Amino acid sequence: MIEAADIREWRTHDVLDSGGRKVGVLESVYVDTATDEPAMATVEVGLPTRHRLVFVPLDGAIVGPGYVRVNYAKSLVKGCPAMGVDNVLPAADEAAIFQHYGLAYQPGAAGERQLARR
Template structure:
Protein backbone atom coordinates (compact mmCIF):
# COMPACT_ATOMS: atom_id res chain seq x y z
CA UNK A 1 0.00 0.00 0.00
CA UNK A 2 1.14 3.56 -0.55
CA UNK A 3 3.27 4.74 2.35
CA UNK A 4 2.36 8.40 1.96
CA UNK A 5 -1.34 7.84 2.73
CA UNK A 6 -2.64 9.27 6.00
CA UNK A 7 -4.16 6.24 7.74
CA UNK A 8 -7.00 8.36 9.11
CA UNK A 9 -8.03 9.16 5.54
CA UNK A 10 -8.80 5.47 4.99
CA UNK A 11 -11.52 5.45 7.64
CA UNK A 12 -14.96 5.58 6.03
CA UNK A 13 -13.76 4.46 2.60
CA UNK A 14 -15.57 1.65 0.82
CA UNK A 15 -13.67 -1.62 0.52
CA UNK A 16 -13.91 -4.21 -2.25
CA UNK A 17 -12.55 -7.74 -2.59
CA UNK A 18 -10.41 -9.22 -5.38
CA UNK A 19 -13.49 -9.82 -7.56
CA UNK A 20 -14.91 -6.33 -7.11
CA UNK A 21 -17.54 -7.34 -4.54
CA UNK A 22 -18.29 -4.71 -1.92
CA UNK A 23 -17.01 -5.77 1.50
CA UNK A 24 -18.11 -2.80 3.55
CA UNK A 25 -16.50 0.31 5.01
CA UNK A 26 -13.13 0.81 6.68
CA UNK A 27 -13.94 1.22 10.36
CA UNK A 28 -10.45 1.48 11.88
CA UNK A 29 -6.82 1.38 10.79
CA UNK A 30 -4.16 -0.28 12.91
CA UNK A 31 -0.58 0.97 12.85
CA UNK A 32 2.67 -0.86 13.46
CA UNK A 33 4.05 0.50 16.74
CA UNK A 34 7.66 0.30 15.57
CA UNK A 35 7.24 2.06 12.23
CA UNK A 36 3.90 3.88 12.50
CA UNK A 37 2.97 2.45 9.10
CA UNK A 38 -0.64 1.37 8.48
CA UNK A 39 -0.71 -2.41 8.82
CA UNK A 40 -4.33 -3.59 9.21
CA UNK A 41 -7.78 -2.27 8.37
CA UNK A 42 -10.91 -3.34 10.20
CA UNK A 43 -13.74 -3.42 7.67
CA UNK A 44 -17.34 -3.21 8.88
CA UNK A 45 -18.93 -5.92 6.75
CA UNK A 46 -22.55 -4.96 7.39
CA UNK A 47 -24.97 -3.32 9.79
CA UNK A 48 -25.24 -6.34 12.09
CA UNK A 49 -21.94 -7.92 11.14
CA UNK A 50 -18.58 -7.74 12.76
CA UNK A 51 -15.43 -6.02 11.60
CA UNK A 52 -13.02 -8.17 9.61
CA UNK A 53 -9.30 -7.47 9.69
CA UNK A 54 -7.48 -7.24 6.35
CA UNK A 55 -3.78 -6.62 5.76
CA UNK A 56 -3.02 -3.29 4.14
CA UNK A 57 0.33 -4.25 2.60
CA UNK A 58 -1.04 -6.12 -0.42
CA UNK A 59 -4.10 -3.83 -0.62
CA UNK A 60 -4.25 -0.64 -2.65
CA UNK A 61 -6.24 2.54 -3.07
CA UNK A 62 -8.05 2.69 -6.40
CA UNK A 63 -10.34 5.59 -7.26
CA UNK A 64 -10.82 6.44 -3.59
CA UNK A 65 -11.69 2.89 -2.53
CA UNK A 66 -9.67 0.20 -0.78
CA UNK A 67 -9.08 -2.83 -3.00
CA UNK A 68 -8.22 -5.93 -1.00
CA UNK A 69 -6.62 -8.78 -3.01
CA UNK A 70 -8.57 -11.54 -1.25
CA UNK A 71 -12.02 -13.02 -1.80
CA UNK A 72 -14.93 -12.00 0.41
CA UNK A 73 -15.33 -15.50 1.88
CA UNK A 74 -11.72 -15.55 3.12
CA UNK A 75 -12.09 -12.07 4.61
CA UNK A 76 -15.34 -12.91 6.40
CA UNK A 77 -13.73 -16.06 7.84
CA UNK A 78 -10.78 -14.12 9.29
CA UNK A 79 -10.18 -14.51 13.04
CA UNK A 80 -12.38 -12.13 15.04
CA UNK A 81 -10.45 -10.27 17.74
CA UNK A 82 -12.88 -7.40 18.19
CA UNK A 83 -11.96 -3.83 17.40
CA UNK A 84 -10.86 -0.88 19.47
CA UNK A 85 -7.99 -2.75 21.12
CA UNK A 86 -4.40 -3.47 20.25
CA UNK A 87 -3.64 -6.58 18.27
CA UNK A 88 -1.15 -8.78 20.09
CA UNK A 89 1.79 -10.24 18.14
CA UNK A 90 0.08 -13.64 18.36
CA UNK A 91 -3.15 -12.25 16.91
CA UNK A 92 -1.26 -10.59 14.07
CA UNK A 93 0.50 -13.85 13.33
CA UNK A 94 -2.86 -15.66 13.21
CA UNK A 95 -4.15 -13.08 10.75
CA UNK A 96 -1.06 -13.32 8.53
CA UNK A 97 -1.39 -17.11 8.48
CA UNK A 98 -5.10 -16.86 7.69
CA UNK A 99 -4.31 -14.76 4.61
CA UNK A 100 -1.40 -17.01 3.60
CA UNK A 101 1.14 -14.25 4.09
CA UNK A 102 4.52 -15.48 5.26
CA UNK A 103 6.28 -13.13 7.60
CA UNK A 104 9.71 -13.62 9.05
CA UNK A 105 9.78 -14.14 12.80
CA UNK A 106 11.45 -11.18 14.47
CA UNK A 107 15.02 -11.92 15.51
CA UNK A 108 14.82 -9.62 18.49
CA UNK A 109 11.39 -10.32 19.93
CA UNK A 110 9.75 -7.44 21.82
CA UNK A 111 9.17 -7.71 25.52
CA UNK A 112 5.98 -9.67 26.31
CA UNK A 113 4.18 -6.59 27.63
CA UNK A 114 4.66 -4.58 24.42
CA UNK A 115 1.52 -4.06 22.37
CA UNK A 116 1.24 -3.78 18.60
CA UNK A 117 -1.42 -2.41 16.34
CA UNK A 118 -2.19 1.04 17.64
CA UNK A 119 -5.30 2.51 16.09
CA UNK A 120 -4.87 5.54 13.86
CA UNK A 121 -6.23 8.76 15.27
CA UNK A 122 -6.37 7.61 18.88
CA UNK A 123 -4.27 9.04 21.68
CA UNK A 124 -2.62 6.68 24.13
CA UNK A 125 -0.92 7.65 27.38
CA UNK A 126 2.82 6.95 27.43
CA UNK A 127 2.36 4.42 30.20
CA UNK A 128 -0.38 2.44 28.41
CA UNK A 129 0.12 -1.31 28.66
Protein backbone atom coordinates in the same frame (compact mmCIF):
# COMPACT_ATOMS: atom_id res chain seq x y z
CA MET B 1 3.18 2.80 -0.57
CA ILE B 2 0.05 4.11 1.11
CA GLU B 3 0.85 6.68 3.78
CA ALA B 4 -0.93 6.36 7.13
CA ALA B 5 -2.22 9.93 6.94
CA ASP B 6 -3.68 9.32 3.49
CA ILE B 7 -5.54 6.09 4.21
CA ARG B 8 -7.23 7.53 7.31
CA GLU B 9 -9.15 9.80 4.94
CA TRP B 10 -10.83 6.70 3.50
CA ARG B 11 -12.65 5.65 6.66
CA THR B 12 -16.29 4.80 5.92
CA HIS B 13 -15.46 4.10 2.27
CA ASP B 14 -16.04 0.73 0.63
CA VAL B 15 -13.41 -1.98 0.82
CA LEU B 16 -13.30 -4.08 -2.34
CA ASP B 17 -11.68 -7.48 -2.70
CA SER B 18 -9.18 -8.45 -5.39
CA GLY B 19 -12.05 -9.15 -7.79
CA GLY B 20 -13.80 -5.83 -7.19
CA ARG B 21 -16.57 -7.20 -4.93
CA LYS B 22 -17.56 -5.14 -1.90
CA VAL B 23 -16.37 -6.69 1.36
CA GLY B 24 -17.54 -3.99 3.75
CA VAL B 25 -16.68 -0.52 5.00
CA LEU B 26 -13.25 0.65 6.19
CA GLU B 27 -13.45 1.24 9.94
CA SER B 28 -9.87 1.80 11.08
CA VAL B 29 -6.21 1.49 10.13
CA TYR B 30 -3.57 -0.39 12.12
CA VAL B 31 0.14 0.27 11.67
CA ASP B 32 3.08 -2.04 12.21
CA THR B 33 4.63 -0.88 15.50
CA ALA B 34 8.16 -1.55 14.23
CA THR B 35 7.86 0.61 11.09
CA ASP B 36 4.80 2.84 11.75
CA GLU B 37 3.59 1.92 8.24
CA PRO B 38 -0.04 0.92 7.54
CA ALA B 39 -0.27 -2.85 7.91
CA MET B 40 -3.93 -3.81 8.36
CA ALA B 41 -7.38 -2.31 8.25
CA THR B 42 -10.51 -3.30 10.05
CA VAL B 43 -13.54 -3.73 7.84
CA GLU B 44 -17.10 -3.59 9.14
CA VAL B 45 -19.02 -6.56 7.76
CA GLY B 46 -22.27 -8.34 8.50
CA LEU B 47 -25.94 -7.63 8.66
CA PRO B 48 -27.19 -4.21 9.82
CA THR B 49 -28.09 -5.58 13.25
CA ARG B 50 -25.05 -7.89 13.59
CA HIS B 51 -21.97 -5.95 12.52
CA ARG B 52 -18.48 -7.19 13.31
CA LEU B 53 -14.95 -6.15 12.42
CA VAL B 54 -12.51 -8.27 10.46
CA PHE B 55 -8.90 -7.48 9.65
CA VAL B 56 -7.39 -7.34 6.18
CA PRO B 57 -3.74 -6.68 5.27
CA LEU B 58 -3.05 -3.49 3.32
CA ASP B 59 0.00 -4.75 1.41
CA GLY B 60 -0.54 -3.80 -2.22
CA ALA B 61 -3.86 -2.03 -1.52
CA ILE B 62 -5.05 0.46 -4.12
CA VAL B 63 -6.97 3.58 -3.16
CA GLY B 64 -9.53 4.87 -5.66
CA PRO B 65 -12.39 7.36 -5.60
CA GLY B 66 -14.54 6.15 -2.71
CA TYR B 67 -12.92 2.75 -2.24
CA VAL B 68 -9.87 0.81 -1.09
CA ARG B 69 -9.13 -2.37 -3.06
CA VAL B 70 -7.22 -5.06 -1.16
CA ASN B 71 -5.32 -8.06 -2.54
CA TYR B 72 -7.48 -10.69 -0.86
CA ALA B 73 -10.71 -12.49 -1.80
CA LYS B 74 -13.93 -11.53 -0.03
CA SER B 75 -14.39 -15.06 1.34
CA LEU B 76 -10.91 -15.02 2.90
CA VAL B 77 -11.46 -11.61 4.49
CA LYS B 78 -14.88 -12.50 5.89
CA GLY B 79 -13.44 -15.72 7.34
CA CYS B 80 -10.82 -13.84 9.35
CA PRO B 81 -11.10 -13.95 13.16
CA ALA B 82 -13.49 -11.12 14.08
CA MET B 83 -14.26 -8.83 16.98
CA GLY B 84 -17.27 -6.74 17.91
CA VAL B 85 -17.52 -3.18 16.63
CA ASP B 86 -17.05 -1.81 20.16
CA ASN B 87 -14.21 -4.14 21.12
CA VAL B 88 -10.44 -3.78 21.13
CA LEU B 89 -8.14 -6.41 19.61
CA PRO B 90 -6.62 -8.44 22.46
CA ALA B 91 -2.84 -8.81 22.10
CA ALA B 92 -3.21 -12.59 22.33
CA ASP B 93 -5.40 -12.60 19.18
CA GLU B 94 -2.94 -10.81 16.87
CA ALA B 95 -1.07 -13.96 15.85
CA ALA B 96 -4.29 -15.67 14.68
CA ILE B 97 -5.01 -12.82 12.26
CA PHE B 98 -1.56 -13.05 10.69
CA GLN B 99 -1.84 -16.85 10.53
CA HIS B 100 -5.23 -16.58 8.76
CA TYR B 101 -3.54 -14.72 5.88
CA GLY B 102 -0.38 -16.84 5.92
CA LEU B 103 1.75 -13.89 7.07
CA ALA B 104 4.64 -13.99 9.50
CA TYR B 105 3.86 -12.64 12.96
CA GLN B 106 6.70 -10.84 14.70
CA PRO B 107 5.96 -9.27 18.10
CA GLY B 108 8.53 -6.94 19.64
CA ALA B 109 11.58 -8.23 21.50
CA ALA B 110 9.87 -7.68 24.84
CA GLY B 111 6.56 -9.08 23.59
CA GLU B 112 5.14 -5.77 22.36
CA ARG B 113 2.21 -5.85 19.98
CA GLN B 114 2.85 -5.80 16.25
CA LEU B 115 -0.26 -3.76 15.44
CA ALA B 116 -1.34 -0.35 16.75
CA ARG B 117 -4.57 1.41 15.84
CA ARG B 118 -4.29 4.88 14.27
